[in-house]
Amino acid sequence: MTGPPIRTRFPKVKAAQCLLRQGHYYDGRVTGRYDRATARATRRLQRALNAARDDRSTVSGGFTAGTTATVKRYQQALGLPATGVATSEVWAALRQGRR
Numbered sequence: 001m002t003g004p005p006i007r008t009r010f011p012k013v014k015a016a017q018c019l020l021r022q023g024h025y026y027d028g029r030v031t032g033r034y035d036r037a038t039a040r041a042t043r044r045l046q047r048a049l050n051a052a053r054d055d056r057s058t059v060s061g062g063f064t065a066g067t068t069a070t071v072k073r074y075q076q077a078l079g080l081p082a083t084g085v086a087t088s089e090v091w092a093a094l095r096q097g098r099r
Contacts, residue, residue, distance in 0.1 A: 016063050023091035048094045
């Protein structure tokens with residue numbers, strides 16, 4: 001008896017790769033696979049959020065619940081809807097160094 005097929009691609013990773021690419025943090029291929037390039041780009045986002053908010057959230061390379069919460073806090077500080085998704089408005093504010 002065989003188990004369920006192993007999933008090597010994940011829609012949420014693909015979405016994260018697209019958003020990281022939009023923010024110019026990721027220049028790899030959008031594959032849906034969590035790889036070193038995706039982790040490196042996510043760490044860059046986490047560090048940028050920490051710098052923008054004087055926050056000390058964990059820089060893990062994983063888009064965790066903590067990362068989502070940090071994005072939400074940043075969006076609230078900017079007066080944006082707190083969705084936890086790094087939208088184009090979030091990227092623009094990070095690039096401008098907005099707090």
